[in-house]
Amino acid sequence: MLFTGLLCGFLLGFVMQRGRFCITGAFRDLYVTKNSRMFVALLIAITVQSIGIWLLYEAGSFSSPAEDLPLLAVIIGAFLFGIGIIYAGGCATGTWYRAGEGLIGSWVALVIYGLFSASMRTGVLAPLNQELKSNVIQHRTIYETFGISPWVLVFILSVITLALSAHSI
Template structure:
């Protein structure tokens, strides 16, 4: 018995004798695929530039925006889903910061435009009513089931997620159906709802301050929630 045990110990692999884990299989290099994709992006940009400068600029910004989305995992769905599922609010706070930056930027653009021509201020001001609540609820349910909002869906399509390719079909179908029924919603909801533009009521300074204050309170609430849930 002693000889058998000694033979078994001798025949065992080094990893088994030392208790070390077997080495993981090396992942295939993605560099060739990245190089091919880069060449295709450049060629497409050149072709777009021959037709229109705006097309090429939009192409460059679209590629850059997609790259940032993929690396940061920035997603509006995750900003609302993660606090409930994991307690993390890192993406939630990122979205709030993005809103704050957009608020300052759009306010500056609109204020400058109002000085030149108050009747033609860029940006859309839509009626606020129960239709916003209905649309937000339906969209919120849909994006949680689908696992992504519009930006997250497009980003994950590029990563090869089959579910997101199915989701984009739903996006298109829903948009077409919405256009089909737009007259109904417009006559029964849009036209009967009040249009509220804060600068009309609070002035430019008051409107910007109020919006940034609300965003600041939301950021504080998100940060406090995360610390309480995760204990950090």
Template sequence: MEAATASVTAGFILSGLIIGAVFGFILQRGQFCMNSAFRDTLFMKDFTMFRAYLTALVIMVIGANILEEMGAIVLKRQTLYPLANIIGGYMFGIGMVLAEGCGSGILYRTGEGLLSAWVAVFGFFMGIGATANGILNPLLLLLKNESSSLSLSGKPNAALWELIGNGPAIKWSVISVVSCMLLFFILRGKPFTVKKPEGLSWPATGVCVGVMGVV
């Protein structure tokens, strides 16, 4: 029994190291960062990185739901706490701007040896600790109590398609419509004329990040 447990644990560690190394390589070579994606979109009207993000999003939505349909995984949808989501998203956005990188961007920049990225990672852990067990925990409990959750279609964690109905047909119809809308935005204009001086192109980055997200 102990040998089997040790074998499974070793398998998890080994697979985690391999997937982490591959994912880190993709992030670094593609310079994939949500802070850069939103900044370039809003202030420079450059949609290159945002296209990569949307490409990854489409692949992950489709891939994860296929795996769920196959019974390989169970998607644990989170309870909707509107106020907590808004405040948390706003604070995270401020943090991305101040740290000059999102979670993924900061992590691969630590691998590049950037001192400011290491400081930001330290800030991540301080923030997590303060919220989970420290001075900010009362605020967390206030924002995520049962009375502050929002139920849609009779569920506190309803999926998007459940706002319309239930069943595989409705689910995949909604996923198809949303995916087509995103693909329309991704492919509009002349996106493939954008060339990077080095590293992965935005289509390759988006596809690779999406596949790794599913894995």
């Protein structure tokens, strides 16, 4: 199991580093340079994941993927994460492979990611985390809200991804 994890981690890191895959960079390039290559790669990954998740769900491999939504925690966390990726110079994905390339700033960002993650889960910020997560919206999904099958949304996502893929080639 350890060998498999190390092998998968090595391969994923190799692909991300060689492809310069960074989610923040994908959105930045889309806006700044009008280059949609990484954004389309991200959409392809999300589309493949969506198809895979719903196939596994339909096969009974796991129960409902939806959980209660701690809305305030999500809003505050998203805001802080956005600030963090600006200071780190990219998302966690980009930070990992840049740290592997030897960028000291990325090493610092990874240490700070780890410290704040640990302090929110079990450290001094854990009570704040629990309080923020206690105010939830009962689990409701986009497809339940619209009263449609999740496959309709997966189909729409697939069509958009295919259209953007064809346009960016």
